[in-house]
């Protein structure tokens with residue numbers, strides 16, 4: 675049974691998707707395997723630098739008769755160096771070209787952070803645009819124009835706090851359909867989830883397994899791990915499933931969308947089959963107690979010296 679979540683315009687997004695960040699040279703075979711297993715939602719981004727491989731995988735699956743374009747949900751994301759109004763549509767068109775599709779099902783603002791057009795990752799303060807040089811509402815209005823032009827069916831945000839969504843909604847003609855943020859038992863974000871449910875915004879969770887293959891510079895000494903946490907391991911034993919399946923099933927039962935990444939066919943299948951697992955209320959309560967507001971993707975790469983961003987104004991916390 676494939677679960678879907680309904681967006682505010684009535685579109686249905688498959689709740690379980692495939693994450694493609696870090697799939698690197700395994701992207702093409704991962705897409706082919708995933709579609710054969712039954713995945714119908716692929717989460718991409720220009721910045722993952724593998725959209726062409728994703729697109730080739732989708733195209734070959736369509737040619738092989740495994741799926742049609744309308745049966746597959748494709749999300750991509752606007753990178754931080756294209757927030758100024760004139761850069762938004764060209765950035766989306768580049769993703770369409772890379773992916774070999776005529777439209778995206780969903781286009782997200784990747785981060786509430788603006789960089790100069792020539793910068794991909796910042797290494798000094800001047801690489802950022804000042805907060806008033808690229809107001810997020812102007813980025814959003816350019817995203818709305820892309821919907822009107824038929825280039826994407828839904829638009830949303832990523833890494834946005836309640837405060838930032840509220841500010842956007844106050845001036846938006848089209849409400850965000852989705853907010854994609856880091857979500858897992860150590861970072862449950864219950865207030866954000868409640869806000870999104872109340873406002874008919876689907877919350878999508880990235881790094882649901884703890885993203886252990888993230889680059890070395892994003893690892894901290896002594897960070898907690900999810901897949902071998904004793905409670906998760908014990909629940910997996912109780913349900914005769916794997917720890918990853920417990921984590922995915924928990925996400926689906928919270929009415930979030932979830933995009934575990936794998937480039938291994940066996941694990942792709944295992945993750946997909948998590949849709950069949952049902953955790954008991956007592957399991958959900960037990961996982962509820964694991965929250966420690968711990969981010970694996972802490973965002974400090976946006977808060978280097980001279981940046982207008984701080985951890986406090988990035989997450990609106992603290």
Ligand code: A2P
Pocket residue numbers: 693880881882883884885886887901916918919933934935936937938941942944945
């Ligand atoms: P691999 O791609 O080799 O399967 P996240 O989705 O949180 O970013 O986590 C991705 C990481 O979790 C990758 O290292 C991925 O490795 C690994 N992974 C994916 N599925 C599973 C699974 N079912 N069991 C264990 N590790 C998994």
